[in-house]
Amino acid sequence: MIETTERDGAIVFIVRVIPRANRDAVEGEYQGALKIRLTAPPVEDRANEALRRFLAARLKVPISAVRIVAGERSRHKRVSISGVSRAQIIELAQS
Numbered sequence: 001m002i003e004t005t006e007r008d009g010a011i012v013f014i015v016r017v018i019p020r021a022n023r024d025a026v027e028g029e030y031q032g033a034l035k036i037r038l039t040a041p042p043v044e045d046r047a048n049e050a051l052r053r054f055l056a057a058r059l060k061v062p063i064s065a066v067r068i069v070a071g072e073r074s075r076h077k078r079v080s081i082s083g084v085s086r087a088q089i090i091e092l093a094q095s
Helices: 045-057 086-094
Strands: 004-007 011-019 025-030 033-037 065-069 076-082
Touching: 004 086, 011 045, 011 086, 025 086, 033 086, 045 065, 045 076, 045 086, 076 086
Parallel strands: 011 033
Antiparallel strands: 004 011, 011 076, 025 033, 065 076
16 A cells, blocks of 8 residues: 655655656556655656656646655655545556
């Protein structure tokens, strides 16, 4: 199960990013985190920007609602998303 917390009206959770993948995709849950594959390389914040755009598109929120609050240089990132529910994050993991 993905571990989530609610803080200031936003849902905060951990994302495990796999850069340079064949396609952008949600791979489900991995050790309490949401596992996401991205085609973007981990250079010049391209993977971080791709992650923000991907999550915004999948959850139908503006890109400004998606923030990486920790782990910008790591595969494990703490992400905060405003305007979504915990159920939507769980549903995303199962899609």
